[in-house]
Amino acid sequence: MNDMTPNREERVANLKGLGCKRKRVEDARFTQGKGNYVDDIKLPGMLFGDFVRSPYAHARIKSINAEAALALPGVIAVLTAKDLEPLGLHWMPTLAGDKQMVLADGKVLFQGQEVAFVVASDRYVAADAIELVEVEYDDLPVITDPFKALEDGATVLREDIADKKEGAHGPRRHHNHIFLWEEGNKAATEAVISSADVVAEEMVYYHRTHPCPLETCGCVASMDKINGKLTLYGTFQAPHVVRTVASLLSGIDEHNIRVVSPDIGGGFGNKVGVYPGYVCSIVASIVTGKPVKWIEDRMDNLMATAFARDYWMQGKIAATKEGKITGLWCHVTADHGAFDACADPTKYPAGFFHICTGSYDIPVAYVGVDGVYTNKAPGGVAYRCSFRVTEAAYFIERMIEILAQKLDMDAAELRRINFIRKEQFPYHSALGWEYDSGDYHTAWDKALEAVDYKGLRKEQAERLEAFKRGETRKLMGIGLTFFTEIVGAGPVKNCDILGMGMFDSCEIRIHPTGSAIARLGTISQGQGHATTFAQILASEIGISADKITVEEGDTDTAPYGLGTYGSRSTPVAGAATALAGRKIRAKAQMIAAYLLEVHDNDLEWDVDRFVVKGAPERFKTMAEIAYASYNQAIPGLEPGLEAVSYYDPPNMTYPFGAYICVMDIDVDTGVADIRQFYALDDCGTRINPMVIEGQVHGGLTEALAIAMGQEIAYDEMGNVKTGTLMDFFLPTAWETPNYVTDHTETPSPHHPIGAKGVGESPNVGGVPAFSNAVHDAFRAFGLKQSHMPHDHWRIWKTANKLGLHG
């Protein structure tokens, strides 16, 4: 060939493939205000829907009078449960096997519950009309405490199922009980605990919080009565599942429903479920024949749409005198609110909580989770985590610290002697998981060295002495965490949502001139899929990422997939992308062989081309092959170059990491100043280090919020006390620290490119790191457990209780 041919290194660089810090293709639009979010969608004749919501947490509805609202010019309709009942849509199934009121049917069960849906000409008229709908309530006793909900004689919350002894997940032992879900060996664990050298026991509460993406949930439903097609635009993390659910609920054939997720302004689990607003908008569009838009305001979102966590975790951890852990026992009281609307794979009512043995080689363990109804909003979504993994990681990382305290051991050393060892992978945990790969000791040593752990402990000891001498009022806390995630749900044999197996998909078309389009079953909400999936493909098929369009979120064009949550996009759809790329390459090889007049096996792949073995000057680039596939009659081959892959993962992936947080706590003001945060992540093969780092920064900031101030709090009447951003803590640039990121790289052995996923690790590992730092600051004064969030007031109270205010 001639001298103009780029060398191999240049050709690799031109691909912008795996491992490259490629700048995002999404950003030109977003930085210039040209995003297209659901509230930007405007259709001719569009109406606006809004909800009358319950001011009570528990009340019987005596009457609803919409006369005055209907008399207001511009009001088209006011829908109540009575209007939906003939359609069978006044209730709808939840993802967790329960059912949920779409509009209040006879009673309300939480504050903010949807009571009536007003449809009006614009959002101002709709807001006026809401005020004019008269609802008469008879208030009922309120239960906000899950332990009280299970007491004898507690008020019956769910009258519709009060007599049902069997729920979707087995027997119900009380009218406010949802399920008991168990894993592990209870008898063996209790035997170990009763005879152990040392047992540490504690109640660890992971409070109720909320994903609170900056864009709230919303949709535009548009029923075209002439051709019978329903188009639904909305903030859907799982558009294909929404289509199936919409078809099952409405009776409209699935081919007549098109669901489109446009740009989504953050999801974090908040946009996985199906909400009453979607159902009411669809009904309103069918009834009126016009498009209907529904957009939550922030208060609606925080009060009613998909909370997260709210797990009371009672733990016992047993160990030898030397600190070798011998068993772990856990019982969770899970507050699910008024309806069980958790977003978990169907067979896992407590998600993957049984990853709670964490990164440690624990020979025997038991977990039991009791789901309970209360007068709170439904939800229980995975707020930037894979189905209750955050709760599990917080639980085990607190229990390790509490055990270290009891043993009077250094918590870093306690972790080290209990880590699963590198040679034990694939590792079978006592609670039934098969961890794919890991090298925990290497990561831990790297992290401790990076922060000069010994130096920090020395400084902390000196500070403590100075504090005792009255020279400072600030204590120093060192928060350690080593977490193992379980993501990439999941194998169809045991993971499904509403019966749909949790595979994912990618379809690729190569254009004649050597560029391509790839469509996936997932949907980005800020993760940058258009950038990173093109990188995976570029490395597989030798076409520059800059020449690959990635498209997601339109069910009429994209292949079926289960969507983006639980860090599943890279482990599942990323794998599908790689495998679809390999199918393209396999056909390309045959085409190249024909063009070069050699046998298929005489060719080898080289970055962006097939080369004749031993004759490097004889090759066909992918661009040449693509063109040939469209313009030559090749014997035995169909024209064109396309492939589709549906990937059923053989196992989950298990990313892990080591996080260390250092903070200075002023015992008089309760202010915690985060001085340092080091985050080492191992997410297997790294696709785009820039995007990974961005994910880690963002997830850590969510963890900071959750650990240090963010909560959905209720008073005893069931009033939401944190319904606006005035009360619900979202950190600003001012209180957010700079983070130092680092990594090790242990590929997943079963993933086609070895990638494990990273988006949620920083939330999962960050929360215990922040919380452990607060606890560690007070360890010398005997603090065992103080519940999150560690806001200034609670930290002050902790200091006060420990007698540090003189």
Add this chain to the structure above:
Amino acid sequence: MADKMHLKLTINGEHLETLCEPRELLIHVLRERFNITGPHIGCETSHCGACTVDLDGKSVKACTLFAAQAQGATITTVEGLASPEGMHVLQEMFREHHGLQCGYCTPGMITRAWRLLQENPDPTEEEVRFGMAGNLCRCTGYQNIVKAILAAAAIMNGRDATADDAVKTPEEVA
């Protein structure tokens, strides 16, 4: 419903007028009546800053201002920052330093940063963090937003944009 009023504004250099109710919020007039959908709605209580626009030389949150209060004002939104020559340096630096993810806060964030760099052309990291504290981001953790703004300031001051190692991580240094 009150009678509509005649609203005249200069938005991104263009003289625009419309009829609107006196109670309509500026964000709704921009988005619904003028189809300027760069500014977003995130909280409706002035906390998140997704709706930030520049009004007569000040950053304002368009979700808690009546359009009537803006009568006659000169407004710049994110759509007005790029020039025929290309993106504004802030837009370029947000891309360069990965200062955005879902993009929802980005228009307000960049519009605020644009005013901040006029108020304080050469801010320290601390001044950027303080000056941007009215704009919330749920995705990025701010580190790269701060980096992008400092880099833009450096370029606008004629310095080497890579001289922003105040917030560089060890990985990048290595």
